[in-house]
Amino acid sequence: MRVSLRHFSPADIRERLPELGALLRDCVHDGASIGFILPFDTASSQAFWTDNVLPAVTRGVRLLLVAEVEGRLAGAVQLDWDTNPNQAHRAEVRKLLVAPAFRRRGLARQLMQALEAQARLLPRSLLTLDTRSSDHAEPLYLSLGYVVAGSIPGYALAPAGDRLDATTIMYKQL
Template sequence: MPALLRSFTPADILARLPELGALLQECVHDGASIGFILPFDSAASQAFWMDNVLPALTRGVRLLLVAEVEGKVAGAVQLDWDTNPNQAHRAEVRKLLVAPAFRRSGIARLLMQALEEQARQLSRSLLTLDTRSSDHAQGLYLSLGYVVAGSIPAYALAPAGDRLDATTIMYKQL
């Protein structure tokens, strides 16, 4: 069954908090370098959505796109345009997540393409993001036309807490 994309509202976050929390937790436990380290429990995962994403959605400075497959949350991505006045032309891609059971099915590409269309509608002509260097996601971003601006060594602690990983900074002009 194909994925259905929806723009989540603050009410949707509250109604689907356990599923969003499970998505984030699954991705972290699967090794995704998205800002969290193990141990990472459901309370911490749900707190991210409540304390970080919900306030930004409520303020109208972030978009949360969610992919659903057969009614189940399968993936998500955020567009953050909470920028200074001299950066009103750009936005940041945040937390592209696809549940391990749904990977390699085109959901990440679908989410990114929809996110780019939303950015265009917001008159954002430059998107930026960072990803763990040599991660699978880097290949996806390159295939979507993102350009490597550079890399920073020892940028973030790996999810297992056992090493420092480099990050690659990327951008795309829309």
């Protein structure tokens, strides 16, 4: 499997919007706790990219890093460094997504390692993130050297809307 990692420009986001929308929609429908609840349709998914991600990428305060496999969009992650002046050393990892059909192949790890390399170039020395407690992503982050800062019970509504899930706050010093 040949994986290509690259930054998406504003033009790339606009051009590949249907694929980005499908990636996010498929992840939410597969149970990913990434801020959305069901029902979650294609229009809502595309609106996230155009209303949230595109403006930040255009302003130069967020990186959208994507993984492609044989030209197909297989995953994405965002690095957000739109911080206050007293936090210019810090960035946040946002929305690590891997399409269900491409999971368990190391894409998430590759995306995170590339994101960390980009953070060092900014330069940022501290990364933060949150993930649903006991989710399959938590062991990945731990294996990459992220440290648990704590957990908040009842933090977010589960994608199915049937319960409140805890979140785990994590960080990594680069």
